[in-house]
Amino acid sequence: MMMDRRTFIKAVGVLGASLFLQTYKSDMAKALNELPETKIVWLHGVECTGCSISMLDGESPDIVELLQIFNLNLLYQEVLMMQQGIFVDGKPANNSELNSEILLDEILEHERGYILISEGGVPNGPDGSGKYLILGGRPYKEVYERAAKNASVIVAIGQCxxxxxxxxxxxxxxxxxDHRGIAFTLEDSSKGIVDLLSINTPVININGCPAHPDWVFLTIGALALRKIRVPEDLPEVLDRWKRPKVFYPPDHTVHDNCPRRGFYDRGEFDLTVGGEKCLWKLGCKGPYSHADCATRHWNGHRNFCPQAGSPCIGCVQAGFPDSTRPFYVEIEDTGIVGTDLDTIAGVAIGGALLAAGAHAIRRTVLKKPEEKKDISEEHAPEKTGDEK
Structure with missing residues (x-):
């Protein structure tokens, strides 16, 4: 495509996959004339296949259109393949057309430079053997090591x-x-499977439980179109958790564009499910969750969790689920982006009006008199000698 890399990244952030492809359809058609084939190997570790199901729910493009539009050759994907396994109709299947294990062996033997899509974690237990997940009689850990070392880039999709x-x-x-993530286990980069196995292949993380189809499709598209150069562009394109900043903005949270935000600012909260007010009291983690869910939307770009009545549970965050549970209980002493609510209240009362501090002000006002601090005095400018 003719647009430069920065314009492309900006466009994929603003538009959904369907609108992006509609808007740049003619440019895409021109690009396809010179677009080389990109090979994809998609492996499944310890997971529920929820991210594959999420990809199958993608619309305009669906996953088949994605492969065609970006000239992708999906070499291996267990959920979608027609291969049957070791036996077919009671007879041994001894070729790659029928036996997926033979197919994977052939791919790992001969192919290089493909995009490896990793769905699911990699078990390292028991005792470093990796035998808690066996694929074709071999620990998945061993299969994954071979696949990862032959890839040009790893795209890890979904929180697992x-x-x-x-x-x-x-x-x-x-x-x-001892389940491991690809580059991280929870928030620990020293426990990622790539670190354990000394795999140097660059990693891009597409977080979420599950991941949004747009996040995956547009990332793969950007790689196929060479709009993300690996590894040169990754320090600029990714955040510290290796997530594309265009989808997981470091300075933006789900809370910022939530349609219930006005209720938060007025200190109006639902205490039971089914209402229309802010879901903070029901444990919403939107103020800490860095993703564009509230502007991109899910289910064909129609809604997202808080809009549909569920508190955000922070499924895109690095420490999920430990860092965001209990899911449906208010984090009483913490406010937006980790600030203390009483501190926000103090600043709001003693200084200027802060819309985001309305809830905190309400909490301070409702405190028992003996629990209150003289916040206005505490935050007032220091008096001169004459004023004293």
């Missing part, structure tokens, strides 16, 4: 792959299972 998500959540068996 990006940070191991629910697989690494605190439990009695989490250490035994």
């Amino acid at each position: 792959a990006t940070h191991s998500g629910v697989n690494a959540a605190e439990s009695d068996v989490s250490e035994l299972l």
Whole structure:
């Protein structure tokens, strides 16, 4: 496409996949005349295949149109493949057309430079063996290592792959299972599977439980069109969690554009599900969740969780789910972007009116008299000797 890289990245951030492709249809047609084939290997680790289902729910393009539009060759994807396995109709299947394990072996033996899409985490347990997930008689950990080292870039989609998500959540068996994300396990980069296996392939994380089809489709499209050069552009394009900043803006949260935001500013909160007011009291994590859900929307760009009546549970955040649970309980002492609500209230009362501090002001006003501080005095300018 003729547009430069910065314009392209800006466009994919503002537009959904369908509107982007409609807007630049003629440019895409010209680009396809010279667009080389991009090969894709899509592996599934420990997960629920929810991200594959999310991709299948993508509209205009759907996943088949995506492959055609960007000249992608999907070499392997367990959920979508027609291969049957070791036996077909009671007879051994000894070729790659029928046996997916043979197909994967052939791909890993001969192919290089493909985009590896990683869906799901990689078990390292028990005791570093990786045997808690076996694929074709081999630990998935070993299969993944081969695939990752032959790839040009890894695109980890969904929270299980990006940070191991629910697989690494605190439990009695989490250490035994030792599930790893690709570049991170929860918030720890030293426990990512690429670090453990000394894999140097660059990683792009598409967070979410599940990931939005636009986030995945447009990232793959940008790679196929060479609008994201790997690894040169990654430090500029990605945030510290290796997420594309265009979809996960560091300076923007779900809360900023939530249609319920006005109720928050007025200190009006729902205490039970089904209302129209702010969902903060029901545990909404929108103020801490960096994603464009509120402007991009889900389900064919129609709505998103708080709009549909559910509090945001912070599924795009690195430490999810441990860092955002309990999901439906208010984080009473914390406000927007990690600020203390009483501090916000103090600044708002003692200084200028802060819309985002309305809830905090309400909390301060409702405190018992003996619990209140003289906030106006505390934040007032220091008096001169004559004023004293």
